[in-house]
Amino acid sequence: MFTEKRRRLILELLYKNESVYVNDLAPLFNVSKETIRNDLNFLTQKGVIKRCHGGAMIENKTLNAEAINKFDATIIDFFKKIKTYKENTPEKKRKKMSGKVCILGSFNVDIIANVGRFPKGGESILSTDSIIGPGGKGANQALAASKSLADVHFVAKVGKDQFSQFAYDHLSSSCIKSMTLYQHEEAKTGSALIYVSQQDGENMIAIYPGANQCITDEEVFAITPELANADIFLTQLENNFSATLNAITIAHKLGVNVILNPAPYSPDALQCLHMVDFITPNETEASLLSGIEVNNLESAKRAAECIKEQGAGCVIITMGSKGALIFDGKKHEYIQAFKAMSVDTTGAGDAFNGAFAAAIAKGESVVQAARFASAFASLAVEKIGASNMPDHDSALSRLSQYNGK
Numbered sequence: 211m212f213t214e215k216r217r218r219l220i221l222e223l224l225y226k227n228e229s230v231y232v233n234d235l236a237p238l239f240n241v242s243k244e245t246i247r248n249d250l251n252f253l254t255q256k257g258v259i260k261r262c263h264g265g266a267m268i269e270n271k272t273l274n275a276e277a278i279n280k281f282d283a284t285i286i287d288f289f290k291k292i293k294t295y296k297e298n299t300p301e302k303k304r305k306k307m308s309g310k311v312c313i314l315g316s317f318n319v320d321i322i323a324n325v326g327r328f329p330k331g332g333e334s335i336l337s338t339d340s341i342i343g344p345g346g347k348g349a350n351q352a353l354a355a356s357k358s359l360a361d362v363h364f365v366a367k368v369g370k371d372q373f374s375q376f377a378y379d380h381l382s383s384s385c386i387k388s389m390t391l392y393q394h395e396e397a398k399t400g401s402a403l404i405y406v407s408q409q410d411g412e413n414m415i416a417i418y419p420g421a422n423q424c425i426t427d428e429e430v431f432a433i434t435p436e437l438a439n440a441d442i443f444l445t446q447l448e449n450n451f452s453a454t455l456n457a458i459t460i461a462h463k464l465g466v467n468v469i470l471n472p473a474p475y476s477p478d479a480l481q482c483l484h485m486v487d488f489i490t491p492n493e494t495e496a497s498l499l500s501g502i503e504v505n506n507l508e509s510a511k512r513a514a515e516c517i518k519e520q521g522a523g524c525v526i527i528t529m530g531s532k533g534a535l536i537f538d539g540k541k542h543e544y545i546q547a548f549k550a551m552s553v554d555t556t557g558a559g560d561a562f563n564g565a566f567a568a569a570i571a572k573g574e575s576v577v578q579a580a581r582f583a584s585a586f587a588s589l590a591v592e593k594i595g596a597s598n599m600p601d602h603d604s605a606l607s608r609l610s611q612y613n614g615k
């Protein structure tokens with residue numbers, strides 16, 4: 211591990227525990243006690259911490275000191291902001307929800323081919339239609355949450371290529387209330403090649419993440435005010451994981467409920483489960499997270515228990531037309547799927563996640579929120595295009611068909 215990273219982790223531990231000890235840190239980081247003493251002396255010289263017998267304590271008073279600016283500005287900013295926002299946003303955030311959702315995620319340009327069936331390797335087939343449209347799990351979820359009447363702040367990064375203006379125009383003219391859209395000098399705007407089968411609306415997707423994976427630490431720390439202001443922080447796994455992890459850490463420390471949609475699956479997700487209040491894998495992701503193949507309700511229950519054991523808060527496994535399963539650590543709750551005339555399942559998971567986040571942010575129970583999200587997603591699969599989301603009233607009307615089973 212690089213020195214800077216270790217020092218940063220020591221600061222995180224200090225923030226959490228208020229004091230750390232050389233004897234504990236050396237085996238933890240697998241380095242000598244001398245190395246740890248050097249780290250603590252370095253941080254002390256920068257005025258960030260103060261030494262105490264056998265270790266160090268956080269030196270809050272010095273957080274504004276000039277000396278700190280000479281150290282790592284991003285780390286200091288992080289602690290300053292967290293400290294300020296924590297003081298101003300106590301636990302009440304968990305009690306009084308006001309419908310505010312902050313989403314960090316991807317923007318992609320979706321290039322969609324409608325096909326009678328999926329091509330085999332080496333085969334060329336004709337598609338019946340070709341559409342270029344907005345997509346990316348983050349952007350789709352931000353739209354879904356906004357259409358579900360949440361007050362959304364969306365954070366994403368695009369390139370400076372021919373697609374960046376397209377991204378800006380789409381997002382700024384949408385119903386998403388506010389956004390932070392970063393631009394990378396060289397990386398391309400993310401894109402996704404999507405086949406949609408006309409047989410059943412199923413899809414195959416190849417994602418090129420591009421600028422989505424270039425979000426810097428500074429860019430994440432800069433959104434601390436938006437995180438502090440949110441009732442819910444929702445994210446996925448299409449960005450560089452360092453950014454996702456930093457944002458989850460900040461939100462968690464601020465007492466903001468975190469929803470992680472672990473899509474597309476990456477084992478990185480396991481690193482942050484202890485800070486995640488709700489995790490929303492589909493069957494494939496749940497299988498990979500748990501090592502239990504999910505193909506029916508019974509296996510979903512076992513997978514949910516296993517994911518919960520690994521540290522996640524509430525587990526919600528989405529199973530498409532088979533419904534969804536909630537496990538909160540005590541009991542399992544099955545949410546039935548709503549009947550739908552499916553033409554394009556692309557973005558169905560995004561519809562569910564955005565709608566679920568919106569409902570939770572408005573103070574609904576997990577079961578109510580999952581039912582609403584399920585109704586919302588059933589309408590989304592009836593529309594072509596991953597970002598094509600239904601409106602709130604239509605979802606309420608479909609929800610009223612719920613028969614309680």
Ligand code: RIB
Nearest residue numbers: 318345346347402557596
């Ligand atoms: O979930 C659907 C989305 O996945 C598409 O919009 C595509 O861009 C990929 O991110």
